[in-house]
Amino acid sequence: MGTNPSLSKRILGTTLPHYALAAAAVVTALVVSSALHAWAGDQVAYVLLLPAIAFSAWYCGIGPSLLAIGLTLGNALYGVIPPIHRFRVLPAAELFPLLAFLCSSIVIVSLAEFRRRQYEKLRTAQGELEACVQERTADLDAANQNLRELSARLLQLQDDERRRIARELHDSVGQMLAALNMNLSAVRGDIERLSKTANALADSESLVHEMTTEVRTISHLLHPPLLDEAGLSSALRWYVDGFALRSKIQVDLDLPEDFGRMPRESETAIFRVVQECLTNIHRHSGSPMAKIRLRQREDQVIIEVADKGKGIPPEKREEMSSSGTPGVGIRGMRERLRQLGGTLEIDSNSTGTVIIVRLPIAESSHPANPIVVTDISPAAA
Numbered sequence: 001m002g003t004n005p006s007l008s009k010r011i012l013g014t015t016l017p018h019y020a021l022a023a024a025a026v027v028t029a030l031v032v033s034s035a036l037h038a039w040a041g042d043q044v045a046y047v048l049l050l051p052a053i054a055f056s057a058w059y060c061g062i063g064p065s066l067l068a069i070g071l072t073l074g075n076a077l078y079g080v081i082p083p084i085h086r087f088r089v090l091p092a093a094e095l096f097p098l099l100a101f102l103c104s105s106i107v108i109v110s111l112a113e114f115r116r117r118q119y120e121k122l123r124t125a126q127g128e129l130e131a132c133v134q135e136r137t138a139d140l141d142a143a144n145q146n147l148r149e150l151s152a153r154l155l156q157l158q159d160d161e162r163r164r165i166a167r168e169l170h171d172s173v174g175q176m177l178a179a180l181n182m183n184l185s186a187v188r189g190d191i192e193r194l195s196k197t198a199n200a201l202a203d204s205e206s207l208v209h210e211m212t213t214e215v216r217t218i219s220h221l222l223h224p225p226l227l228d229e230a231g232l233s234s235a236l237r238w239y240v241d242g243f244a245l246r247s248k249i250q251v252d253l254d255l256p257e258d259f260g261r262m263p264r265e266s267e268t269a270i271f272r273v274v275q276e277c278l279t280n281i282h283r284h285s286g287s288p289m290a291k292i293r294l295r296q297r298e299d300q301v302i303i304e305v306a307d308k309g310k311g312i313p314p315e316k317r318e319e320m321s322s323s324g325t326p327g328v329g330i331r332g333m334r335e336r337l338r339q340l341g342g343t344l345e346i347d348s349n350s351t352g353t354v355i356i357v358r359l360p361i362a363e364s365s366h367p368a369n370p371i372v373v374t375d376i377s378p379a380a381a
Contacts, residue, residue, distance in 0.1 A: 022056035022064030026071045045075075046101045053105045057112035065109045072101070152339040159268055163228075169215055170225065177212045184208065224271070232267040233259045236274060240292065247282045254293040262301070266359060269336050270294075270303060273344075273357055276329045277305040285309025285353060296361070303357040312348040333357075 029052040033045035049072050057065035188201040227235040233255055244251045261267075274292060281290050287309030295302045334344050342359035 018060040018064045019067055022052075022060045022068045023071060025052035025055050026068045026075075028052065030075055046097050049101065050104055050108070054108050054112075057109045058115070061116075062109060062113050065105075065112065069102075069105050069109070072105075148339075151335055155336055155339060156265075166225070173215055174212065177208060177215065181205065181208045181212065227267060227271055228264070231261045232270055235267075235271055236292075236294075239271070239275065240278075243278050243282075247278075249278075249282060249287070250289040251278070252289070252291040254291065256295070259294060259296065262361060265340060266301070266361065269340055269342070269359065270301065270357075272336060273303060273333050273355075274305065276333055277355055280329060281305075281307045281309065281353075285311070287352065300358055300360045303359070304354065305357075306352060306354045308352040311350050311353050312346070317348060 026049065029048040030045065033048045036048075053065060053068050053072070056068040184201055184205050188205065224235045224239065226238055236255060237253060240251045240253045243249070262270075277292075278290060281287055285307045287307035289308060291304075291306045293304040293306075330344075330346070337344055337357060337359060340359060342357060345356045347354045347356070
């Protein structure tokens with residue numbers, strides 16, 4: 001009962017308009033009973049006053065309802081209701097209606113007060129529940145925000161690690177292999193007269209050349225130096241030429257000549273999306289061709305990658321649209337784009353697949369680190 005105010009506080013806390021409404025209800029009932037007294041009798045006043053008491057108890061509060069009962073008793077003594085003289089014993093015909101009215105009024109006021117207290121308890125419980133829901137919602141929003149920040153940090157660390165490994169392979173292992181290749185070439189020139197040794201050295205030199213090409217290819221695929229040095233346009237043209245040479249898939253790259261530099265994160269994201277799309281076309285679509293189109297419109301970049309393959313199977317599309325569990329590559333592309341405010345759309349049928357990426361152009365907080373490029377060719381890709 002600690003949540004309910006005391007009776008005195010409830011009475012004192014009632015506003016003046018509530019008292020006025022209760023008094024008006026009693027006065028209205030008395031006026032109507034006076035008008036009906038000639039043909040309905042004396043007891044009609046009690047019948048009409050009970051609704052006034054009920055109205056006061058349910059809508060005005062306990063204080064105004066007590067005022068209404070007091071006004072009724074006052075009228076019973078001196079007003080419209082036949083007056084009760086204080087020094088005579090009332091007959092049963094006069095006393096019974098008055099007692100019945102008082103008992104009914106007490107019951108009505110008690111029920112109204114009980115209903116009001118239950119409503120207060122319900123409103124208090126509802127407020128506590130809403131506060132609890134808001135608190136849990138705030139905790140969930142904070143957890144989601146932490147998860148998004150962690151995903152962005154993991155993607156950034158992945159790109160930084162790829163960049164570091166590519167630099168190490170290019171600067172250390174690549175240089176040592178180049179030196180070894182020169183030494184073997186010099187030795188082969190000195191002992192060319194020994195055919196068996198010359199053949200072995202030729203084979204070794206060919207192996208070293210293939211190893212150098214493979215290391216350069218791995219280094220460039222992990223993170224192309226052109227992406228940091230010359231920008232997205234050069235890196236995409238280099239990668240598309242190498243992909244077409246390796247996969248025998250005709251790739252049409254539609255890229256404006258005036259396509260400028262972008263923030264490092266945006267260039268990396270676009271390159272990885274194109275790389276993943278071409279890999280999926282080669283592995284799954286069976287398409288003999290692919291078309292890549294990049295355009296800058298106002299404050300965003302639009303990338304379209306299309307093929308003429310067999311498309312995504314209907315059951316796979318249904319799974320992607322209903323459960324939201326696409327493959328690892330698609331999920332990685334969407335997460336990378338979402339961190340930059342971009343979107344990815346997939347439209348696939350039996351005649352081919354089209355992937356549309358929209359990425360806003362924003363200022364980068366991580367400027368690109370230039371890497372010295374010594375030898376990059378489509379064959380190395």
